[in-house]
């Protein structure tokens with residue numbers, strides 16, 4: 001055996017790039033099966049991953065069942081029919097569209113396509129955790145702009161002035177979630193337009209509208225119509241939240257066709273399954289289902305926020321299907337007690353918000369169960 005051949009390392013992880021070794025992994029909400037296993041609790045309510053409890057359109061379920069028979073075939077890699085349906089639904093040319101295995105994959109594709117170690121990406125403090133992850137994985141610098149202060153109108157929200165000031169000559173991507181996750185806060189139409197128009201031409205702005213269906217009912221602007229006049233704007237949407245298809249993994253980007261062309265060069269060949277494409281097409285054909293669920297969830301969000309407020313618990317304003325609740329120094333203990341009561345919420349200490357919990361809005365019965373469990377805990381917590 002040659003000298004080179006005998007040097008098998010006991011630490012092959014060290015062979016990963018320095019950029020990847022330095023990443024902190026994304027921590028998802030606790031799955032129901034894990035809570036069952038660890039605590040022996042049954043009848044669990046998961047309010048931890050901003051899933052939509054009303055589920056997808058029955059038409060989408062039927063389409064998935066039909067598509068199962070074709071699972072032995074590779075899907076249409078170009079997602080022709082899905083893009084056609086999306087183009088009609090959105091009123092944009094199909095050449096502006098890129099489909100992803102969830103919008104998470106589009107975030108990865110954007111980073112890999114526009115960043116390298118000589119570039120930087122800008123995001124916000126308390127912004128969606130995937131942005132710094134995809135920026136840093138490419139070796140690019142991640143510049144995190146300071147967020148609004150806790151007592152601002154949009155507590156912990158994106159500060160567009162700070163984000164504009166963070167843009168450098170080497171910046172290629174700026175990530176804005178509107179509304180943001182985990183805070184629920186949003187930026188208004190006029191400041192957002194001014195921000196995009198003042199951005200230098202060497203930077204793209206990625207406007208992540210994962211919660212669009214709820215945002216549209218909550219005073220948070222959607223910017224899809226701006227793509228026509230703003231070649232450096234990329235809008236991301238997903239079927240995971242409003243359409244209640246999180247498990248299928250379908251998202252899409254709407255952009256200038258040259259940006260779509262660049263993304264589609266790098267896109268994995270068969271990145272969205274045929275079952276997912278069929279479901280997404282059928283879901284687009286049943287807008288009433290989505291709108292009815294979104295209306296219920298937004299009404300429940302306001303009811304839960306008011307119920308918490310009447311107990312002296314602050315929630316940040318939210319345009320999503322979740323609330324960021326100020327639980328105080330006892331937040332970790334409250335999280336644990338809720339788990340024992342069979343309700344999973346999301347601690348967000350990893351976001352630098354150890355006193356807060358992010359709580360997804362469920363059905364009225366699920367939300368009642370949460371409020372009933374929370375009541376005595378909040379009374380026990382020091383004011």
Ligand SMILES: *Cc1c(COP(=O)(O)O)cnc(C)c1O
Pocket residue numbers: 050101102103104105128177180181208210237238239240241246249250251
């Ligand atoms: C949930 C969420 C997404 C959606 O991710 P998918 O990969 O489409 O499931 C994207 N951005 C933000 C801010 C989110 O909260």
